[in-house]
Amino acid sequence: MTVQNKVALVTGAGQGIGRGIALRLAQDGFDVAIADLDFQKDKADSVVAEIEAIGRKAIFVAADVSQRKDIVAAVDTAAKELGGFDVIVNNAGIAQVKPILDITEDDLNSIFRINVHSVVWGIQAAAAKFEELGHGGKIISAASIAAIQGFPILGAYSASKFAVRGITQAAAQELAPKGITVNAYAPGIVGTGMWELIDAELSKINGKPLGQNLKENVEGIALGRIETPDDVARVVSFFAGHDSDYVTGQVLLVDGGMLYN
Ligand SMILES: NC(=O)C1=CN([C@@H]2O[C@H](COP(=O)(O)OP(=O)(O)OC[C@H]3O[C@@H](n4cnc5c(N)ncnc54)[C@H](O)[C@@H]3O)[C@@H](O)[C@H]2O)C=CC1
Numbered sequence: 001m002t003v004q005n006k007v008a009l010v011t012g013a014g015q016g017i018g019r020g021i022a023l024r025l026a027q028d029g030f031d032v033a034i035a036d037l038d039f040q041k042d043k044a045d046s047v048v049a050e051i052e053a054i055g056r057k058a059i060f061v062a063a064d065v066s067q068r069k070d071i072v073a074a075v076d077t078a079a080k081e082l083g084g085f086d087v088i089v090n091n092a093g094i095a096q097v098k099p100i101l102d103i104t105e106d107d108l109n110s111i112f113r114i115n116v117h118s119v120v121w122g123i124q125a126a127a128a129k130f131e132e133l134g135h136g137g138k139i140i141s142a143a144s145i146a147a148i149q150g151f152p153i154l155g156a157y158s159a160s161k162f163a164v165r166g167i168t169q170a171a172a173q174e175l176a177p178k179g180i181t182v183n184a185y186a187p188g189i190v191g192t193g194m195w196e197l198i199d200a201e202l203s204k205i206n207g208k209p210l211g212q213n214l215k216e217n218v219e220g221i222a223l224g225r226i227e228t229p230d231d232v233a234r235v236v237s238f239f240a241g242h243d244s245d246y247v248t249g250q251v252l253l254v255d256g257g258m259l260y261n
């Protein structure tokens with residue numbers, strides 16, 4: 001699928017799945033704003049350079065997605081510097097690996113601010129920009145297999161991803177009259193920094209050697225291999241392009257065969 005003169009913003013695009021999505025959207029023909037925390041600037045600048053090398057425009061925008069004002073400013077900057085605004089990918093997120101009995105008020109506040117509030121702020125900022133520019137657009141957010149089924153020791157994380165699913169379904173219905181589609185992707189076990197952290201934290205809790213928890217989870221994947229950021233990016237490419245124009249409110253599992261609905 002090739003698009004022309006369109007602009008996408010991807011949060012958490014300095015590394016991992018977000019980087020994969022940004023590169024794929026650039027290959028599809030989008031100019032891309034790479035939004036991430038300020039300390040990720042060097043990694044984000046490398047993604048910008050990779051996108052420029054394939055002939056598209058890209059910029060880094062420092063933003064903490066838990067802060068509404070940061071997302072609004074990032075969308076404004078993307079539209080101004082890249083000359084339009086068509087797609088937001090609310091990808092940034094964090095994991096928390098804790099038994100339910102140990103979760104604190106601070107834990108819940110922090111994961112919900114980063115994984116859930118960010119999605120609401122992203123939807124609001126993108127919808128307002130689409131309206132200002134006089135057209136519809138596409139809003140795409142990161143869910144997870146943990147949005148469909150609760151995972152032990154990932155209770156707060158699962159709750160935050162279930163919330164993303166609820167917001168996606170509600171926003172799709174509210175924004176359809178404005179020509180805006182709202183969908184989410186639900187990856188399984190992707191080989192990124194997030195799973196390095198989950199594996200290391202699980203190993204502290206259950207005493208299994210480093211790498212063992214990841215290995216056991218990958219053994220549960222029907223397609224028999226760990227997921228890559230590009231596996232996810234191809235689904236996001238579908239949601240960002242015209243082929244998904246008649247799809248809204250969906251949370252699409254892209255997990256190599258772990259959960260079935
Ligand atoms: N890795 C996996 O197996 C899975 C990941 N996901 C989801 O996919 C998304 C991306 O995950 P990964 O790439 O694996 O994670 P990652 O940890 O490799 O990358 C996350 C990115 O988000 C950024 N980020 C974190 N907090 C931020 C904030 N407050 N403001 C702006 N940026 C922030 C980080 O700096 C980093 O660049 C997350 O929402 C995650 O929950 C969903 C299912 C599976």
Ligand SMILES: CC(=O)C(C)=O
Binds near residue numbers: 188
């Ligand atoms: C990181 C993640 O979403 C899971 C369930 O592994």
